[in-house]
Amino acid sequence: EIVMTQSPATLSVSPGERATLSCRASQSLSTNLAWYQQKPGQAPRLLIYGASTRATGIPARFSGRGSGTEFTLTISSLQSEDFAVYYCQQYNNWPPRFTFGPGTKVDIK
Amino acid sequence: QLQLQESGPGLVKPSETLSLTCTVSGGSISSSSYYWGWIRQPPGKGLEWIGSIYYTGSTYYNPSLKSRVTISVDTSKNQFSLNLSSVTAADTAVYYCAEVAGSFAYWGQGTLVTVSS
Numbered sequence: 237e238i239v240m241t242q243s244p245a246t247l248s249v250s251p252g253e254r255a256t257l258s259c260r261a262s263q264s265l266s267t268n269l270a271w272y273q274q275k276p277g278q279a280p281r282l283l284i285y286g287a288s289t290r291a292t293g294i295p296a297r298f299s300g301r302g303s304g305t306e307f308t309l310t311i312s313s314l315q316s317e318d319f320a321v322y323y324c325q326q327y328n329n330w331p332p333r334f335t336f337g338p339g340t341k342v343d344i345k
Numbered sequence: 346q347l348q349l350q351e352s353g354p355g356l357v358k359p360s361e362t363l364s365l366t367c368t369v370s371g372g373s374i375s376s377s378s379y380y381w382g383w384i385r386q387p388p389g390k391g392l393e394w395i396g397s398i399y400y401t402g403s404t405y406y407n408p409s410l411k412s413r414v415t416i417s418v419d420t421s422k423n424q425f426s427l428n429l430s431s432v433t434a435a436d437t438a439v440y441y442c443a444e445v446a447g448s449f450a451y452w453g454q455g456t457l458v459t460v461s462s
Contacts, residue, residue, distance in 0.1 A: 279454055333405075
């Protein structure tokens, strides 16, 4: 099983600042990694797939980088609506064995 | 725009079977491009993939749940379903259905299922 870790667990950021979230996989994923945003009481929302491709309708301030086992999600200038929990998810296995990271909570500093 | 909606009981007794259905609208569940899946989230915790199904009926399950999970598809109703047997309090969670293309682009709103007597 591929184990996903995320750091930090909580990130305190002021509006307008940059936030950088990390995700690490226990084995190489190539670029088979996605990022999600989840707000309280809502379903997760796909932000990034293929490690760096923004999903439909996702603002350009969200960007993803990485390959192999190390990935980052950067929010270039945090807006009030960006305070949420962010999860990474791998989809490298065949047959499918999807796993999520434990999440990073981005809160207001 | 693809939409998914979960339905089923919100309360299940311990040792019984949890049964949920996901109805897909705005697209065909028989699309050859995608799988369909279930994900759950215990209160205050993270996301766990339960399993996925292709419209032909091919299924893939989380090894940790495989002995208790059955996912099926009904293409005539554009629905797929989840059965989770022998539930305990640890199965209390919000259950989501989603379209699967590696990543999960479309999600249902989720339904809370509580396991309690």
